[in-house]
Amino acid sequence: MNARCDFCSGKARYFQRHSGTRFCGRCFTKSLRRRVWRDIGRNRIIADSRSIVFAVSGGKDSVACLDIVHPLGKARKIQMAVLTIDEGIRGYRSEGIKRARKAAKAGGLEFHVASFKQEFGADLDSIIERLGSPKKACTYCGVLRRWMLNKWARELGSDRLITGHNLDDEAESALLNLIRGDPARLARSGPEYLLSHRKLVPRGKPLRGVPGKETLLYDIFNGLDVHLGSCPYAEFDFRNAVRGFLNRVEEDRPTSKSSFLSTVDRMSAQARPLFAGTKLVECSKCGEPTVGAECKACQLLGSVGLL
Amino acid sequence: MMARLKKITVKVVAEPRQPARRISLRHGSQVGDLLRKMGLMREEFIVMAKGRVVAEFEPLKDGDQIRLIRVFSGG
Numbered sequence: 001m002n003a004r005c006d007f008c009s010g011k012a013r014y015f016q017r018h019s020g021t022r023f024c025g026r027c028f029t030k031s032l033r034r035r036v037w038r039d040i041g042r043n044r045i046i047a048d049s050r051s052i053v054f055a056v057s058g059g060k061d062s063v064a065c066l067d068i069v070h071p072l073g074k075a076r077k078i079q080m081a082v083l084t085i086d087e088g089i090r091g092y093r094s095e096g097i098k099r100a101r102k103a104a105k106a107g108g109l110e111f112h113v114a115s116f117k118q119e120f121g122a123d124l125d126s127i128i129e130r131l132g133s134p135k136k137a138c139t140y141c142g143v144l145r146r147w148m149l150n151k152w153a154r155e156l157g158s159d160r161l162i163t164g165h166n167l168d169d170e171a172e173s174a175l176l177n178l179i180r181g182d183p184a185r186l187a188r189s190g191p192e193y194l195l196s197h198r199k200l201v202p203r204g205k206p207l208r209g210v211p212g213k214e215t216l217l218y219d220i221f222n223g224l225d226v227h228l229g230s231c232p233y234a235e236f237d238f239r240n241a242v243r244g245f246l247n248r249v250e251e252d253r254p255t256s257k258s259s260f261l262s263t264v265d266r267m268s269a270q271a272r273p274l275f276a277g278t279k280l281v282e283c284s285k286c287g288e289p290t291v292g293a294e295c296k297a298c299q300l301l302g303s304v305g306l307l
Numbered sequence: 308m309m310a311r312l313k314k315i316t317v318k319v320v321a322e323p324r325q326p327a328r329r330i331s332l333r334h335g336s337q338v339g340d341l342l343r344k345m346g347l348m349r350e351e352f353i354v355m356a357k358g359r360v361v362a363e364f365e366p367l368k369d370g371d372q373i374r375l376i377r378v379f380s381g382g
Contacts, residue, residue, distance in 0.1 A: 003362060003364055251348045
């Protein structure tokens with residue numbers, strides 16, 4: 001059998017199970033770009049933006065995201081830069097930073113690295129040592145990374161922070177919020193950014209509708225150099241169990257993740273009036289935007305004696 | 308009849324950092340059959356042969372060298 005692409009009759013390299021479409025690498029690339037550009041327009045992800053910061057880890061999603069969104073930004077004459085957070089994970093992060101730097105250079109963009117060590121006085125490895133267990137590594141890493149991305153994006157003068165979150169990440173987060181019983185967080189989720197504050201750089205997730213497998217295919221078909229390693233702390237995260245569950249469901253019933261996410265988006269839109277009073281204020285300790293008196297980053301840093 | 312009984316063996320290297328394995332399959336097996344035999348999900352792996360991505364319906368031949376790339380998020 002020599003299956004052909006449904007669009008150009010070139011050799012089929014990928015079968016998109018949810019649509020029943022066969023793609024060669026070139027037609028897949030065209031189709032994915034069109035899909036992401038359409039979502040960017042529909043969700044006004046870079047509408048009215050003058051300056052974008054791309055959060056790039058050097059992994060498959062952020063590098064693909066930069067490659068897809070960069071031409072749009074260039075056509076609209078938007079100022080763009082790449083920001084990488086160095087959490088300080090021995091044997092892992094440096095490989096990603098190399099790829100992020102290379103991706104920034106390929107696009108002719110300014111490249112910035114901001115490190116936990118510089119910002120908080122300790123890298124993630126030493127925070128884990130202080131905790132005595134890697135079980136909460138992803139909680140600390142995620143919260144501190146988001147805090148830094150926002151602060152640095154703002155200080156770089158950007159009005160939009162673009163991240164490479166894909167459909168898998170978003171479906172996992174939605175299910176995690178349901179499992180944790182966090183309706184307020186669920187109500188704040190969705191393609192649009194609802195809370196605003198003068199210190200909060202609005203975030204955009206152009207790959208929100210794209211499965212992780214497709215972002216990696218995009219990288220391979222386009223010869224993009226990405227870091228394929230997995231974080232040594234990731235195995236301890238509960239998200240892993242949720243990811244495995246969703247992948248098994250998707251395997252049996254393609255489109256499950258996207259229909260689940262769109263259902264949750266509709267539910268969160270319905271739930272929004274219940275949390276309409278939620279306002280962002282400045283953290284009493286660091287001054288960064290937060291929903292409580294003290295932001296989560298300061299709480300976590302305080303718990304390991306770094307504040 | 309003979310072709311149906313014949314087996315093929317492919318060499319599989321999974322990334323990142325997994326040792327090579329030899330997997331025996333029925334003659335006429337496809338890439339999707341290989342993943343099923345290994346207990347892997349199509350959602351979680353990209354399959355490559357001779358440096359190119361191959362689709363799940365691609366037939367396998369005896370002696371094929373297959374590289375599996377794990378789709379891993381987080382980082």
